[in-house]
Amino acid sequence: MKISRFAPFLVVVCVTSANAQPLPEAVASMLNRQKTVVPASEITAEERAYLWQNTEVDRRGYIRTESPIAYTEMVESFRGHPLFEATTSRVDADPVGDFKISLSGMLKEDRYRTTYIFKWGIKQIALTAFRYRDAGVRPVVAEEFLQQKVGDARATLALAVAKGTGRGIWKMGWMNEGIDYELWVPDDLTPSDEPKIRTETVIKLGEVLAGVMNEKLKP
Structure with missing residues (x-):
């Protein structure tokens, strides 16, 4: 059993295992429906309370949740992993927000999951591709x-905020042709914990890395 590396409302990824740890009741009941996407009309009050804990919808079109500061450092964690391989490769794509994108390394976590680290302007961002099928x-x-x-x-699309630290991280997740993609974009927040990177910019980054880089990222 594996739960995606974010707040529980996003994506739950599960596989039958004799050694699997017990799932929260709300998650187990969703899995029992045997559906990839559980319609809103089928979510019970108990499940919704679990999924939305410490979470809200922002008027700008994203989900906002609280997280520990260590979570906002996920990209640094990928880069610091012993299996991380640094590299330099130009990405043939239009700039996003006036900043070019280049590949700066990759982390092959196992035979099914690889995380690619990109340099975007002065920031390091990450895209994880998991061949769940x-x-x-x-x-x-x-x-x-x-x-x-x-x-x-x-x-x-969600923003995890470590309140009072000025640190946040965007995560956008989607599935396509048996692959689960997770885009990670660190953000420096304002004193009032508001993001500096616009929602549209994060979406554009996802489109660029899912579209132009699609053939490269497919196993």
Whole structure:
């Protein structure tokens, strides 16, 4: 069993295992429906309370949740992993927000999951590609969190905030052709914990990395 690396409302990825840890009741009940996308009309009050804990919808079109500061450092964690391989490669894509994108390394976590680190302006961002179908894994997501799109794929866009630290991280997730994609974009917040990177910019980054880089990122 594996739960995606974010607040529980986003994507739950589960695979049958004799050694799997017990799931929260709300998550287990969603999995029992045998659906990849659980319609909002089927989410019970108990499930909704679990999924939305410390979470709210921002008027600018993204989901906002609280997180520990360590979570906002996820990209640094990828880069600091012993298996991370640094590289330099130009990405043939239009700039996003006037900043060019280049590949700066990759982390092959296992045979099904690879995280690519990109340099975007002065920032390091990450895109994780997980071949869940090949891994024999079944993904589950609540429909009410699929509020954006990356190309033709429905997507979840969220901002995790470590309150009072000035640190946040955007995460956008979508699935396409048996691959689960997770885009990670660190953000420096204002003194009132508001993001400096616009919602549209994060979506554009996802479109660029899912579209132009699609063939490269497919296993």
